[in-house]
Amino acid sequence: MSSWSVILRHAGAGSRLLRVWGGPGDAARPAKKRGEMYGASIKITDLQRRILQEMLSGATDDVIARRLYMSERAVRQQIAHVADLVGARGRFALGVEAARRGLLERAVAGR
Incomplete structure (x- = not known):
């Protein structure tokens, strides 16, 4: 059995890796698809739902930002x-x- 190490640069990456691969000594198993590791039921905030609604209407990021009084980056x-x-x-x-x-x-429904 070979040994290996990983350098993590994101604070939450370690906990995600443990959820996907298990703790030390656990047998490796295939990785799940990206969305599957968070569970089947996904909850989003009202803000995120509003952003999706704006995207659905064809608004660009800068238009969405202005309409929701946010920065484009946010x-x-x-x-x-x-x-x-x-x-x-x-x-x-x-x-x-x-x-x-x-x-x-x-x-x-809220459009």
């Missing part, structure tokens, strides 16, 4: 966080996953 961070939760690797995939998981139902 909008992008929220989008990235939701994309990570659902395992999406792009905006289109985020829209597909959000629709598939029902995350847009309240947002569309």
Whole structure:
């Protein structure tokens, strides 16, 4: 059995690795897809739902930021966080996953 080490540069990476691979001495198992490690039921905030709604209407990040009185960077961070939760690797995939998981139902109803 070979031994290896990993350098972690993100504070939360260690706990994520432990959830995926288990603790020391555990047998390795295949990694789950990105969205699966957070569980099947995904909860997003009202702000994140509003951002998804704005994306659905075709608004750009800067327009969303102005409408919600946020910085563009904060909008992008929220989008990235939701994309990570659902395992999406792009905006289109985020829209597909959000629709598939029902995350847009309240947002569309409130239009």
